[in-house]
Amino acid sequence: MIVAGAGLAGLRAARDLADAGVAVTVLEARDRVGGRGYSVSLGGRTVELGGSWFTPEHDQVGAELARYGMSFRDYPPVRSARWLTAGELRLGAPVPWHELAALEAALARVRDDAERVAAGNQTLAALSAADYVDQLQPSDALRDFLLGWWQLMGGASPQHGAASDALDAIHQHGGLTGLLTCLAHGPLPGWSALAEAMARDVVDLRLGTAVKTVEHGDAGVVCTTDAGELIEAGALVLAVPLNCLPGIGFEPALPPRVAEAAGANAGRAVKVLMLVRGVDPHGIAVGIGPGLNWLYADTAEDGCVLVTGFGWQDDRFDAATRGHVERALRAFHPDAELVNWAQHDWIADPASRGTWLTAPAGRIDLVSPDRFDPVGRIAFAGSDMARQHAGWFEGALVSGAAAAAHVLR
Ligand SMILES: Cc1cc2nc3c(=O)[nH]c(=O)nc-3n(C[C@H](O)[C@H](O)[C@H](O)COP(=O)(O)OP(=O)(O)OC[C@H]3O[C@@H](n4cnc5c(N)ncnc54)[C@H](O)[C@@H]3O)c2cc1C
Incomplete structure (x- = not known):
């Protein structure tokens, strides 16, 4: 079998197939596993450039962490809130009295x-x-x-x-x-560590290998990689982001229900992890600011608080530019000193082309999971296509398990 994509969905599918005694080759475009789960170090802390949180309902995530002996942290309850509404910073009510x-x-x-x-x-x-x-x-x-x-x-x-x-x-x-309550837990060693642990259960993992074309028929599939290599198998679990589907050629073409949905994830968020002085821990800041609109201040360590900020793609805000990040932060926390920050441009990244699943206005049908039922020898997986918990890590795991079960059947 071939699994394309080594995010949590592809890794879960590959491991389930391997557990069932099936030989699996995993083809991953990037030089790392984990996909939109991506932990890096910032000021000695493990921070998440992609997804961070899982909720108490996310059983599959809990089970994976337990399987690999990984603990998770509970995010402390929020203790304070501030608001930036109608251009005014408000520390009491979010709107005028x-x-x-x-x-x-x-x-x-x-x-x-x-x-x-x-x-x-x-x-x-x-x-x-x-x-x-x-x-x-x-x-x-x-x-x-x-x-x-x-x-x-x-x-x-x-x-x-x-x-x-x-x-x-x-x-x-x-x-x-x-x-x-969605911001309940996070894996202590980070999402990348979980993905790496899952990847160790995959014997044949090829990093830096993107699938460019897929020929498929009753007998099986042939994938062509970006290096021109042909890889044949009885079936393919396609666990790439929905917005990466338009970059893959299919022969014969995918049916209209899938082809029309390719690229439909409207998710274009910006996430910035900021190490900050002069901000109280365990608070949220919400409103419309210059680049960031929802900020969460985590615990304090060594005099710094980790502030996670979210915005939407906006030509006037460049998350890689210190001055832009400082301005966005200080709109909510005027006394804050930005010590350092990290971010990843998921929108420009050709291996994601977007962030978490968000239905496009006017066409929510485009991201209906019914569209992604298997096509012959191809089973789709990924949190963008999941039947439960779509958009979350949990959805990635659920869909990976379902795709593996289908292929085995
Ligand atoms: C900024 C941000 C914040 C988020 N916050 C949260 C959160 O707090 N909690 C939560 O649960 N979820 C969150 N999410 C969503 C979560 O990260 C994703 O739902 C989940 O990681 C998706 O897993 P996946 O395996 O379906 O896809 P991915 O993780 O995207 O994996 C797909 C893989 O396919 C690979 N690939 C792409 N094209 C090809 C190709 N042609 N050939 C081979 N490989 C290819 C990619 O490199 C990638 O490794 C967030 C996401 C982002 C970006």
Whole structure:
């Protein structure tokens, strides 16, 4: 068998196949495993350039960590919040006091709408986050508050991402602030360490080997790598990101249900890990800022707090430029001193072409998991296509296990 992609989905599929006695070759485009799970060291701390958190419901992640004897950390509960709304930094309420009744009404409406989406209201779910918030007729401050929270779940700008993911998450976690329960745990040695442990169970792993074309038929598959090598197998588990599918040629072409979805992940988030002095630990900062909109201050170590900031792709903000990062940070924390920072451009990276799964506004059907049922000898895997916990590491593991089970059958 061939598995293309050594993120958690591909590694899980490969290991399950190997456990069942099947010879597996894993082809991975990058020179590392782990995909959108990518840990690096910043000021002596292990930080996550890709995904960080898993929730108490993520059983598969828990099981993988236990299997490799890895512990996880609990993120401490948030103790304080500050808001950047309508251009003003607020340390008390997120909106001016005379707008509190409107805030309460909006929160109640968002909760009701989340129930409607959970009950199947596709029209509401497909609205862009910007249109969804606009129809609440918010004040400027209320709009910035709501969109700031949307940043936590929505990986695309409010104009491009559908409201569905955020409303789903609000339904599951009981209101806006319930979203904080998503930030529960993280693997202590980092996601890269977990991926590397899983990769040690794979005998034939070829790094720096991207699949360029796939010929497939009743008898099996032939993959051509970017170096021109031909590799044949009885079946292929294709565990590459949804936005990398357009870069692979298929003969015969994939059916329209899949071909149309290729590249549909609207996730274009920016994540910056900042080592900072002058910021209290265990706080959040939410609103609309110059580049970053949702910031989380972690624990303090050696006088520095690790602040994780999220924004959306924006030509005016370059996460690799110190001045831009400082400005974005200080909009929320005016006294902060940026000691150092790290980031990875997942959008420009040809092996991801985007961040976590975010449904495109107006076309949430494009990321429906039903589209990714196997095509002949090709089984799809990946958190972008998962039937449960899509967009999360958990979804990657669930989908990898399902693809392996299908191939074995
Ligand atoms: C900034 C950011 C923050 C996130 N935050 C969280 C979080 O807090 N919690 C959470 O659960 N999830 C989070 N996620 C999502 C999570 O990281 C992903 O859902 C998960 O890592 C996806 O795993 P995967 O195996 O499906 O895909 P990937 O990890 O993307 O793996 C796919 C692999 O395919 C390889 N590949 C691509 N093209 C080819 C090719 N042609 N041939 C061979 N190999 C190829 C890639 O190099 C990659 O290794 C975040 C993601 C990002 C980017």
